[in-house]
Amino acid sequence: MDNAVTTLLPMKGEIGDLLGLRWGSEVEGVMDSFLLNPLREFLERPGKKLRGRMVEIGFQLATGSSENMTQEKNYPWVKKASDLLESLHSASLIIDDIQDNSEMRRGEPTVHRKHGMPLALNAGNWLYFWPLQNVDRWEVSAETKLNIYRVCHRGLLRAHFGQALDVGLNIFEVPQKKVKATCLASLELKSGALTAMALALGAVLGGASAELESVCDQFGHAFGIALQMFDDAGNTTIEGPKQFEDLLLKRPSWIVAMAAESLSAVEYVEFSDRVNCLPNSEPLKNWLAENPIIMGARQEAKKYLDGALNILDSDLLKDGIKGKQHLRELTEILVRAYV
Known part of the structure; x- marks a missing residue:
């Protein structure tokens, strides 16, 4: 098993304590078969790990450190916070795939296709709660723990508002003049909320002031929106079940x-x-070949990304030079990948 995955799920022997049952040992094997093993298999699939990386960048922005970052008091818990964020993101993917009835995720059948919808739904929901359960073990101050819970609760709440828009609306029933604002709201509440949560987690571990955390949150939302814009444009050109x-x-x-x-x-x-x-895609492909919608979408996404990067010029981030450098490097990777 991938060593990274072992940090995302309960260790062997922990299940009994978590269950808190007099005869918990009798069902530990069941939990492995119908909960943990499907999650291990999913978590072992290669992913971008981008949002986990954003946690460390948020920490750098807050501490203003580079070479000395590892000497910061809460640095040992940055990896734990990155794992927390990746677990929450993985949970959202499992649930999102159910709601979209998607066939593939990260090169393999989705969890609900492989293990059935009831099991996948429970596993995805469980993965929202497990990483937050672990925070109580972290050797950080009570105030920092409270801030971590606050950041995660707000991010998950906003993401589920966004999912309500995503699964509830037929966007083509929305009046044309209201479509763009509606789509941007969905992008902000879903992709933006998760990226903002990642940066804010790192920032609170780094002891950020409320004002600095707010700037990280603002940038995180804007950066996450730009990510999704590029992803949406890219999904029109890939071949396979995700296209369109x-x-x-x-x-x-x-x-x-x-x-x-x-x-x-x-x-x-x-x-x-x-x-x-x-799903007959030929009429749409032919229409898109004659209309510059995709090119325009990428160009506007780049402008939006540049606007997000301008937030980094805030005086509150003047000491976070290394973090800003890493964000700009991520931006270059993003643009090369999608443009």
């Missing part, structure tokens, strides 16, 4: 936002008609 998935499901997305903003009413209806042909 959001359009097929009529979900809010950056592509629909750009179409609603840049097309006339007649052209927007034409675009909608091509989307309605999915």
